[in-house]
Amino acid sequence: MSEKKTTHFGFEQVEVDKKAERVADVFHSVAGKYDLMNDLMSGGVHRLWKRYTIEKSAVRTGHKVLDIAGGTGDLSYQFAQKVGPEGLVVLADINASMLNVGRDRLTDRGVAGNLTCAQADAQYLPFPDNTFDCITIAFGLRNVTDKDLALAAMLRVLKPSGRLLILEFSKPANPLLEKAYDTYSFSLLPLMGKLITNDADSYRYLAESIRMHPDQKTLQGMMDNAGFVMTEFQNMTGGIVALHMGVKP
Amino acid sequence: MADPTAITAVLTALEKAAAKALEYDPGTRAQLAKLAGQTLLLDCTQPAQKIYLQFTASGIALSGHYEGELAATLSGSGTDIAKLLFADQHSLYGSGVSISGNAGVLAQLQGLMGQLDIDWELALADIIGTLPAHALAQSVRGAGRWGRERAQSAERLIREYLAEESGAVLGRSEFATFVADIDDTRFAVDRLGARIARLQAHNDHKDH
Incomplete structure (x- = not known):
């Protein structure tokens, strides 16, 4: 009898083909109040992290941008303003509930003409080779089952000299900050999740998945291995979050 | 960084x-x-x-x-x-x-x-309403006017005290008189110099 391959789902080990399903359940559960929770959990700082990501993307008029795990669409909205009517933004998310919230919100904000939505798995991106000038994935990579496969897919659909930006929780540089952050993540975060969405487990998973995500140097190495060049990362808020950047040669 | x-x-x-x-x-x-x-x-x-x-x-x-x-x-x-x-x-x-x-x-x-x-009044009106904003703006403008008047009055009083009471500095009219006196003296000295020069030239002419 062959042993099934496993991967982590937070601190729990699950069969590889079950992780996507479990992650999907988490995001189906939190989709409706995802932005509100983000604001509460980060004290609004997630907006600054995303703003900096947009600055570093250097996206301009006419560019094609893929916003993977774009969820509720806050990055896509800004990109749609920057690329103008000649450009294109694709809001992609594997989770239908998150994508629905994002699409409705962007429609309500009057974004039309230069934006499309796609329910897509980051590991198997349904786009032709060399399509996008820029790809962003904000707080999504840690939920992907096979990150190497996803990085290879992103490299494939980027145009040569196109830019990948990965915004993700990471490892705090200061041990004291790390201790405080741990206390916050494992005690306060699930409590807030319970109070606001009546779902402590989903927020416990979010905290655990952050700890299981590769640290700054490891992720940079994975990008190098995937074939990206000029890879670098920038710590933000003491390393609680890091922005990784790489270019397709 | x-x-x-x-x-x-x-x-x-x-x-x-x-x-x-x-x-x-x-x-x-x-x-x-x-x-x-x-x-x-x-x-x-x-x-x-x-x-x-x-x-x-x-x-x-x-x-x-x-x-x-x-x-x-x-x-x-x-x-x-x-x-x-x-x-x-x-x-x-x-x-x-x-x-x-x-x-x-x-x-x-x-x-x-x-x-x-x-337009601070309009900015304020968006927060607290038109009438309260106008009343508040009027009060601020009134206070500003009062402050400016007090400042001007204080400046005048200090000037008068320094010039008239303490005598530490000259008043404007005294200074003008002083300057006029200097001018008169300078003109008188110039005229005297011119006369001396003329007399000297006259004496030189007689000697020859």
């Missing part, structure tokens, strides 16, 4: 403040739209920070990172650049700031800053 979260927070706050100010000054906003599409780099040496001012049709966007074309770059300390943009420093000479690129953009921006005329 500094943590980008802090500088992004500061720039976001400044951008929002500028947007709010322009909301209540449509004249400046319309003028600013003429700079749309241009980007000015403020390259601060102290503190070391680059700030990009991107002019758009609807206002100004601030960022710490930009990779497009620049209209002009201002380099200098933060204080010197702020003085040049917001205070009475109108010339680059002696300002401690250097410029490269199109200096016309800076001149336009300085002109706009000088004309900034924010």
Whole structure:
């Protein structure tokens, strides 16, 4: 009898083909109040992290941008303003509930003409080779089952000299900050999740998945291995979050 | 490199403040739209920070990172650049700031800053309502007028005390009399000098 391959789902080990399903359940559960929770959990700082990501993307008029795990669409909205009517933004998310919230919100904000939505798995991106000038994935990579496969897919659909930006929780540089952050993540975060969405487990998973995500140097190495060049990362808020950047040669 | 979260927070706050100010000054906003599409780099040496001012049709966007074309770059300390943009420093000479690129953009921006005329009463009305805002604005204007009058009166009283009571300095009329006396004396000395010269010339003529 062959042993099934496993991967982590937070601190729990699950069969590889079950992780996507479990992650999907988490995001189906939190989709409706995802932005509100983000604001509460980060004290609004997630907006600054995303703003900096947009600055570093250097996206301009006419560019094609893929916003993977774009969820509720806050990055896509800004990109749609920057690329103008000649450009294109694709809001992609594997989770239908998150994508629905994002699409409705962007429609309500009057974004039309230069934006499309796609329910897509980051590991198997349904786009032709060399399509996008820029790809962003904000707080999504840690939920992907096979990150190497996803990085290879992103490299494939980027145009040569196109830019990948990965915004993700990471490892705090200061041990004291790390201790405080741990206390916050494992005690306060699930409590807030319970109070606001009546779902402590989903927020416990979010905290655990952050700890299981590769640290700054490891992720940079994975990008190098995937074939990206000029890879670098920038710590933000003491390393609680890091922005990784790489270019397709 | 500094943590980008802090500088992004500061720039976001400044951008929002500028947007709010322009909301209540449509004249400046319309003028600013003429700079749309241009980007000015403020390259601060102290503190070391680059700030990009991107002019758009609807206002100004601030960022710490930009990779497009620049209209002009201002380099200098933060204080010197702020003085040049917001205070009475109108010339680059002696300002401690250097410029490269199109200096016309800076001149336009300085002109706009000088004309900034924010309708604070309207801004207040959006928060507390028209009537309370008008009443409050009237009180503030009244207090401002009273303050100016008191300041002028204090200046006059101090001047009178110094000149008349303490005698520490000369009064305006005494000073004018003193200057007139000096002028009279100078003219008298000049006339006397001329007479002596004439007499000397007369004596020299008789000796020959």
